[in-house]
Amino acid sequence: MEHRHNLFFPRLFESGGKRILEISILAENTPGRIAEVSSALADKGVNILWGVHHASDRPDVAWWCFFIDGEGVDEGELRDLISGVRGVREVHISEANLGDMVVDVHHGIQLLGPDAVVEMRAGWLRNVFREAYKRWGDDGKRMVEFLGLYGGRKSYPEWRRRFGLEGKALAEAALNVIVVLGWIERGEVVELDVKKSVARVRLWNTFESGEPSPEPVCHFLKGVLTGFFSEMFGTPCFGREVACRAKGDEYCEFIITKKPFTFSRG
């Protein structure tokens, strides 16, 4: 398996009583820019805790944003120092302490490609789903599955166009997208037969399966896969979750097959 580790970039953390500053630098995206800024900071004994180097809305400049231990740091002096590095266009330094916590104060909407994404704690979302299942039973499960199904159907033509891939390669690319979204840790297409309209997919550490349950619980992801493969096969499919982490299995496994019959909506 390829290397993967958890993305843990704290944008919300306990200050431990320390003064923490957030620094955002807009600079030319050319070799050595980060090295020059960090060596200027190192000369002043400033320790960078963690940060992110991310794109701006212009191709020639990028943001480098990070938190530092701000004890005894003079902001004005630091701003002058960083502004003096060639290629630096903007410097923003802010106190990031709020009560006992530190909060990222420099970033607004998060983008994934051209799309705005909503981050939600997995536990919150699981609670929303669990409440729907408790209140509405099988109807609740079908509703959550339908939410996934709709997205899965929509995403098939989009990823096909944007990745320029087909079949198994496209399905694997789409699994990589939901890894990036944090819905699963990794996924594998174990079996795919487009002619027979059959797919078998394994997902590790799905967000839905975070708490124990006697039966499979990944109704949303089952819907996503069912919608995706229904579009790929060009026929309405149904999905079954035949193994689930929530009931102690190593991974969640889904089998998507052609519906044996369909009721007309007439």
Ligand SMILES: [Zn+2]
């Ligand atoms: Zn599951």
